[in-house]
Amino acid sequence: MDIPDGAAKKPTAVPDAMSEQEAAFEARIAADGRIEPQDWMPAAYRKTLVRQISQHAHSEIVGMLPEGNWISRAPSLKRKAILIAKVQDEGGHGLYLYSAAETLGTGRDEMLEGLHSGKAKYSSIFNYPTLNWADVGVIGWLVDGAAIMNQVPLCRCSYGPYARAMIRVCKEESFHQRQGYEALLVMMKGTEEQKAMVQDAVNRYWWKCLAMFGPPDADSPHSAQGMRWGIKRISNDDLRQKFIDATVPQAKVLGVTLPDPDLKWNEARGHYDYGQIDWDEFWNTVAGNGPCNKERLATRVKAHNDGQWVRDAALAYAHKQQERAIKEAA
Numbered sequence: 001m002d003i004p005d006g007a008a009k010k011p012t013a014v015p016d017a018m019s020e021q022e023a024a025f026e027a028r029i030a031a032d033g034r035i036e037p038q039d040w041m042p043a044a045y046r047k048t049l050v051r052q053i054s055q056h057a058h059s060e061i062v063g064m065l066p067e068g069n070w071i072s073r074a075p076s077l078k079r080k081a082i083l084i085a086k087v088q089d090e091g092g093h094g095l096y097l098y099s100a101a102e103t104l105g106t107g108r109d110e111m112l113e114g115l116h117s118g119k120a121k122y123s124s125i126f127n128y129p130t131l132n133w134a135d136v137g138v139i140g141w142l143v144d145g146a147a148i149m150n151q152v153p154l155c156r157c158s159y160g161p162y163a164r165a166m167i168r169v170c171k172e173e174s175f176h177q178r179q180g181y182e183a184l185l186v187m188m189k190g191t192e193e194q195k196a197m198v199q200d201a202v203n204r205y206w207w208k209c210l211a212m213f214g215p216p217d218a219d220s221p222h223s224a225q226g227m228r229w230g231i232k233r234i235s236n237d238d239l240r241q242k243f244i245d246a247t248v249p250q251a252k253v254l255g256v257t258l259p260d261p262d263l264k265w266n267e268a269r270g271h272y273d274y275g276q277i278d279w280d281e282f283w284n285t286v287a288g289n290g291p292c293n294k295e296r297l298a299t300r301v302k303a304h305n306d307g308q309w310v311r312d313a314a315l316a317y318a319h320k321q322q323e324r325a326i327k328e329a330a
């Protein structure tokens with residue numbers, strides 16, 4: 001059928017209105033402004049945020065498990081109290097992040113479904129076992145240390161609720177990092193056996209912490225767009241390098257050796273050179289084949305199911321309150 005010239009060229013109202021919204025979005029991103037939940041945003045921007053926030057929230061929640069194992073075995077009341085507070089903080093971080101995802105239209109039930117079915121990702125580091133008490137200190141020093149390095153730039157993320165959640169998270173992670181480092185300092189002043197425990201924990205965690213920053217920039221499918229949208233501010237490799245540069249002097253003060261024979265200062269680059277991360281192991285763990293993947297997921301699903309009665313009771317209470325408020329208003 002022939003379409004008359006005029007009709008074919010006539011623009012429809014919808015694409016024009018959309019491009020205006022898109023232009024406003026792009027202008028705000030270019031001006032380094034914040035996007036808020038009520039603002040129009042491209043579907044791909046929303047999807048990327050939900051993907052990253054989901055990975056982040058689940059990391060906080062699953063990340064409670066390896067340290068949680070040590071609450072009943074902490075060596076003193078002081079260490080136990082610190083560890084309970086820290087693990088509780090991680091749960092809180094997960095909740096801020098689930099709330100940030102809710103502002104994008106993705107509900108908590110949907111996200112938890114993704115986690116419990118094994119579809120959603122979380123940081124590969126939490127699929128390794130915590131074998132001795134020094135592991136708890138090393139998680140604070142290195143795992144929380146890497147998380148801070150990654151999360152400080154996220155405080156400037158272009159999406160308002162994610163950026164604001166990160167401000168409080170970073171303050172709490174700072175305490176987590178210091179308590180871990182302090183616990184290790186104490187052990188390094190102890191017996192030869194205690195010192196060996198710290199070194200063993202550092203040996204097992206070092207490379208896995210470097211992988212927390214994600215794959216190399218060249219193999220990172222989401223980095224370029226994430227950076228263009230101002231979601232990510234510093235690339236995976238640059239953050240990894242910043243973490244290594246900051247950690248080497250801390251290791252010296254502590255008196256431990258970082259397990260990398262290639263780790264040396266490069267005067268020309270003004271950074272430490274470092275060896276090869278085992279990316280095959282990383283991708284294998286991300287795919288669900290780490291030493292603790294299945295155990296972590298099963299523990300997490302059980303904890304969720306065990307808590308069902310609390311959620312049911314809270315829901316019933318909220319309904320009762322609502323009914324009372326309606327009666328009073330009538």
Ligand code: BYC
Binds near residue numbers: 052059122215219
């Ligand atoms: N582990 O293109 P890329 C904490 C995935 S918990 C597993 O670079 P992006 C704590 C990535 O998701 C807080 N998967 O992606 C808690 C993507 O998969 P999909 C930890 C990883 O998003 C308790 C694919 O690989 N911090 O502090 O641009 C106790 C390609 O990657 C990992 C966060 O979660 C990984 N390590 O950048 C103690 C930070 N890395 O979606 C401490 C928040 C990458 O294509 N997240 N993948 O299937 C981020 O900053 C970014 O998502 C990443 C990755 C830098 C991790």
